[in-house]
Amino acid sequence: MPAERLLPTTEAEDLLDLVREIAREELAPHAAEAEEHERFPREKFRLLGKTGLLGLPYPERFGGGEQPYEVYLQALEEIASAWMSVGVGLSVHIMSSYALATFGTEAQKEKWLPDMLGGEQLGGYALSESHAGSDAGALSTRAVRQDDHYVVNGTKAWITHAGVADFYTLMARTADTGSRGISCFLSPGQAPGLSALTPERKMGLTGSITAQLSFENVAVDADRLIGNEGDGLKIALSALDSGRLGIAACGVGLAQAALDQAVSYAKQRTQFGRPIIDFQGLEFLLADMAAAVESARATYLAAARRRDRGLPFTRQAAIAKLVCTDTAMKVTTDAVQVLGGAGYTRDFPVERYMREAKVLQIFEGTNQIQRLVIGRDLRR
Numbered sequence: 001m002p003a004e005r006l007l008p009t010t011e012a013e014d015l016l017d018l019v020r021e022i023a024r025e026e027l028a029p030h031a032a033e034a035e036e037h038e039r040f041p042r043e044k045f046r047l048l049g050k051t052g053l054l055g056l057p058y059p060e061r062f063g064g065g066e067q068p069y070e071v072y073l074q075a076l077e078e079i080a081s082a083w084m085s086v087g088v089g090l091s092v093h094i095m096s097s098y099a100l101a102t103f104g105t106e107a108q109k110e111k112w113l114p115d116m117l118g119g120e121q122l123g124g125y126a127l128s129e130s131h132a133g134s135d136a137g138a139l140s141t142r143a144v145r146q147d148d149h150y151v152v153n154g155t156k157a158w159i160t161h162a163g164v165a166d167f168y169t170l171m172a173r174t175a176d177t178g179s180r181g182i183s184c185f186l187s188p189g190q191a192p193g194l195s196a197l198t199p200e201r202k203m204g205l206t207g208s209i210t211a212q213l214s215f216e217n218v219a220v221d222a223d224r225l226i227g228n229e230g231d232g233l234k235i236a237l238s239a240l241d242s243g244r245l246g247i248a249a250c251g252v253g254l255a256q257a258a259l260d261q262a263v264s265y266a267k268q269r270t271q272f273g274r275p276i277i278d279f280q281g282l283e284f285l286l287a288d289m290a291a292a293v294e295s296a297r298a299t300y301l302a303a304a305r306r307r308d309r310g311l312p313f314t315r316q317a318a319i320a321k322l323v324c325t326d327t328a329m330k331v332t333t334d335a336v337q338v339l340g341g342a343g344y345t346r347d348f349p350v351e352r353y354m355r356e357a358k359v360l361q362i363f364e365g366t367n368q369i370q371r372l373v374i375g376r377d378l379r380r
Contacts, residue, residue, distance in 0.1 A: 010126050012071045019075040023053065031083035031207070031374075032349060038206040040164060042122070045093070049119015054093055058101050062109055063117040064099040069242070069304040076299070078254030084356045085207035089122070089255055091246030093161045096123030096169045098239040099184050103227045111116045112186060116167065123163035125235050125243075126187070126213055133158070134369050136171070136197035137179035137233055141215060143172035147223050150174075150185065152215040152369040155197075158363070162211035163196025165189045169239070170220075173230045182232035186195045193218040204355035240364060242307070244317045247364045248300040248324035251357070255293045255328045258335035258353045262286060265339050265348070282338065296320075296327040315377040322370040327358035332357040 007013045026047060033039055048054050056066030056072040063205060065072075072094070080087025097116050115121050132139040141154025152172055166189040175181035187194070197212040206217070227235055263286060266277035275283050303316035332354040336343035343350045363368045 005066075007071065007074070008068065008144040009206075012067065015065075015067070015071065016060060016075060021161070022047070022053075023078050027079065027082040027086055030263040031085075032094065032352070034268055035085065035205075035207045036088065036346075037088035040209050041083070041207055042164065043087060044083070045122050046088060046091060048079075048086075049195075052119075053090065054119055054122075054176040055097070055117025057094065058097065058113070058117055060232040062101070062113040064101075065067055069245060070308055073245055073300060073304050076246055077249040077253040077256070078132040079152055082253075083207075084159060084254055084353075085205050085248065087250045088205060088247070089161065089208055091243065092125055092251055093123045094246060095239050095243035096125045096165075096167070098134065098228045098242055099235050100186055102238070103184070103231070103235050104186075108226070109224070112167075121166035122161055124159050124161040124168045124189070124213075126159055126168040127238070128156060130157045130212075132186045132307075134366060136236060137182070139171060139173060139182065141170075141172045141334070143174050143183060143185065143220065145222070146152035149219045150222060152185070152187070152218040152224070154214075154215050158210060159196075159208055160202070160208060161212045161251070162199075162209060162213045164209055165376075168213070169226075171236050172215075174229045174232075177230070180230050181234045183229045184226040184232040184235045185220050186226055186292045187218070187220050191220070193219050202360060204352065206360060224310045225245065226361065237257045241314050241317045244305070244321035244364050245300055245303055247360055248303075248317075248320040251321075251328035251360045252293060252297045252300060254353055254357055254360070255289075255324075255331040258328075258332040259286070259289050259293055261350050261353075262289065263346065265342070271277075285307075285334055287340065289334050292327045292331055296324040297299075297314075315374055318370040318373040321364065322367050325357070325367060328357040328360050361366040 052065050055064035056067045057069055060066040081151040129139050130164055143152045168187045170185045171182055172183050174183040176177055193216040195214050199209050199211045203330040253280040267275055269276045300320040303313050303320040306313040306316055336354050342348055
């Protein structure tokens with residue numbers, strides 16, 4: 001990773017040094033084996049919790065780090081560069097904590113947020129359904145009020161941490177009024193009637209569990225409603241703005257890791273008596289990869305700074321997600337090309353990076369949806 005970063009405080013510099021140490025010593029050495037055996041690294045999330053990284057952007061009084069997004073995202077980039085499944089999992093957890101931290105009452109925050117940010121709990125974000133991905137307003141999972149609780153029925157799809165999460169930020173329909181009939185709940189991870197179905201068999205991020213989540217007459221206490229009935233889609237879209245910045249940072253981390261591997265290989269590999277990095281065709285390819293990574297990083301940081309200043313950042317978040325994840329796909333593909341035949345084998349991590357990059361263009365809103373968000377904002 002680059003040695004120099006523009007950080008706002010000495011505290012932030014010390015934090016990033018700690019994150020780099022954790023990434024180097026505790027994450028990177030274990031990533032390849034865990035991904036090969038599709039092993040979920042729950043203990044690594046506990047480690048991140050103990051060091052305060054599961055609550056970086058949230059208030060200190062609830063156990064968070066109270067760091068600006070500009071700092072949190074750079075820490076996330078470092079983690080994703082070392083182990084993408086852990087980086088994505090951290091981003092999902094931060095997004096899953098967002099609804100309570102931003103829209104919850106003080107009583108709700110005091111009751112649940114400290115455990116969510118303290119490290120022992122891991123979150124999941126339950127919005128998508130098989131028929132309601134990009135069209136989130138079409139979801140059909142239903143929550144019906146009965147006395148002091150809601151009864152939830154339905155199936156969520158593509159849920160990161162399904163079956164291993166301790167809580168889910170759940171979007172469910174409470175009224176038949178289209179997008180205005182969706183509400184947000186903080187669902188316990190373990191409840192009678194709640195189950196995860198068979199995990200998806202994925203191209204990449206095989207160390208991260210993704211599955212459908214089934215709710216069969218699951219009772220969710222009424223005090224776990226976040227905001228008012230009907231606020232769910234507003235809360236969900238607000239969370240996605242910030243979540244997209246997390247995925248953007250993960251994309252840059254992955255691209256940086258691929259670039260580092262490509263440069264290292266090109267310096268060591270010789271052909272015609274010279275290191276292949278000396279050949280201009282390859283040198284220019286590496287230069288374009290480096291320019292793309294640094295440009296993408298600047299894009300997500302610019303959006304994060306707008307967020308930190310309290311300015312609207314929906315369009316900038318969509319641009320960052322689009323640019324950074326497209327960059328990840330291009331740079332990881334080019335890294336495989338730099339390594340040639342070796343890059344196509346599992347002896348080097350770039351083939352895994354390339355497989356992991358693809359999903360970044362799909363989740364938290366496909367990149368086609370990002371273009372739609374940007375275009376609509378321009379029309380306004």
